[in-house]
Amino acid sequence: MEIVVDSHTHTIASGHAYSTIIENALASKNKGLKLLCTTDHAPEMPGAPHYWHFNNQRILPRFLHDVGILRGVEANTLNVEGQLDLPPSSYQHLDWVIASFHEPVFTPSTEEVHTRALINVIRNGQVDVLGHLGNPNYPFDIEAVLKCAKEHNVAIEVNNTSLTGKSRKGSDVRCSRIVELGKEIGVYFTTGSDAHFCEEIARLDLAKTLLSQHEIDESKILTTSTTRFLNFLLLRGKPRIEEFSHLY
Template sequence: MKLIADTHTHTFRSGDAYSTLQENIAAAAKRQLSYLAVTDHSCLKPGGPDNWVHFTNQRLLPRFSEGVCLLYGIEADVIGPGGKLSVPDRVLDTQDWVIASMHADVMSPRTSEDHTQMWIGIAENKYVDVIGHIGDPIFSFEHRPVLQAFADAKKVVEVNTGSLLTRPNAYPVCRQIVTLCAELGVRIIVNSDAHFSNRIGDLASGVSLLQEIGFPEELVINADEHRFRKYLEHKGIRL
């Protein structure tokens, strides 16, 4: 399975990452990726940039660089009941690509029931494209009702290779989630969550997981150029 996009990546502006955007673009070109989304953390993440100035100014960046199509994005934090996010709608509305994630240094883990209700609220958020690294076991939730809500809302679930490599005990949780995604017909995307340029496009562990369970390739939106462009066009992004 050849993947053509990495849509969860960070620059030094995230506060906990170490490369420039240009270094990430060069790494994406070297990996022969067609698309790269820059999705820095929002302002509530320690060291994160200003929500308004940094993210709305991304429109000044070139759409294409070194043969790579750049998507302007953000990783927003889930911070409260109903799937409340750390970023106002007026900022989310300016972005090509919005990931919603839970981070322990922004929101302390709560009960499985709380996390379940938050994710169901996120499913109803029209601005969110991708549900980020939900295999993190410290943010446990009830898989079936959440994934069914994602399926109904046509959200995309992320297989995060960063989680597979760095989050303790994430692999079996990710495997359970992906298996259920296949059963329910939930679309997924494999991303690196790169915090340094040499991790851009490093997606092999995610592909290995999908192959292990026989995940249907037609549900992987970054496994096919036409499929990925169709998703972007559905969002109103024409390249």
Template sequence: MKYVLDVHTHTLASGHAYNTMAEMACAAGRKGLQLLGITEHAVEMPGTCCTFYFENLKMVDRDKYKDCYGVELLLGTELNILDYQGTIDMEERTLKKMDVTIASIHPPCYKSGTEEENTNAYLCAIKNPYINIIGHPDDGRFKPDYRAVVQAAKEYKVLLELNNNSLDPRCFRQNGRENMLELLKYCKEYQAPVIIGSDAHVDDLVGAHEFVEALLKETEFPEELVVNRSVEELKKYVNRYR
């Protein structure tokens, strides 16, 4: 199966990534992607851009990127889940302007709690009508009840991410493979759709899905539940097309 999109990537604006928006789009075009999402870290991540950056995304000419690189461009954010009530670091007036949104737990912005507390943080984020994707829920430092998370994601039509970076040997997240296997088991049981994200912070890793692809093959996960196979399928889930 050829995957045609990657919606979890970062540019220089995130503060710890290394390429421009144009360089990331160029890489996506070279790799044959049809759609690229650029999701800069939201404001509570150390070193990232401020609210004005996200408010000003309206000035980016998406048609130009399509003409130059053959890639449809979505501009959004990777939000930080801040507490056990699922609070995120962007006001609604800005959040609802984002083409695509990912909500993730990151160590600088969240103190890990019990499994119940971590689960509640994810469930509350899932219920936010402007959140489209839950990012790297596989991180064992913040492990939730995966059955409950999958059930909620299915109910609220939120995509769960299979983060390729979580399976990279260089990644600092914990128990990525073990937790992703558990997540996939419940996604298969409840027929909950997933999305693969490269989490690329450099242009070479745009569209890098190989670690997750191997795991999907190993588990015989249904291809029809993988949103990356179709731009039209993705459009059912992201803010820009709702």
């Protein structure tokens, strides 16, 4: 399985990451990626940038070191209503929106609360993918959430960092169950390194192994093809990115 898109990466703007977008793009080129999603943490995460950081991504070149740059965010789920920590004005400037639970922003609660929050995030229509769902601090009704994601064309991330045991310990078993049920339900998957340093860009070996173990068809793995990934954005109602016309 070849992965040509890293759908979840961070720069120094996130406050606890250590590389610039230029360094991340160069690492992407050296590792054979075609597209890079830059997805810094949204404002409610401690140390994260002001929302202007996201609104101003329109100034970023569409290519850095010959790698296509997708302007994104890892937004925080704020509450059970599924609200995110970006103002409405931000979304027009973003190609790719991840929504994730983070302990400093959303205090872990019950399975019922987490399930309601995720379903409301999906239904609110602003989110393209749910990030690192395997976190054992946030149990949820996997079947209900994945069925809702399937209905609304929201992708499910397989987060490589979650599988390393260094972050969100205990995610591996839950991630496996999510992928297993996701295959049955027919959701779309993405693979994100969750890189916080440029050397971690495209480090997706554990995510690839998990998807292969469950024999997920590549047509359901958005990051295996620029055409697949960009057409998913069109499916989500995003405008066509003309600079990427040769990648559709």
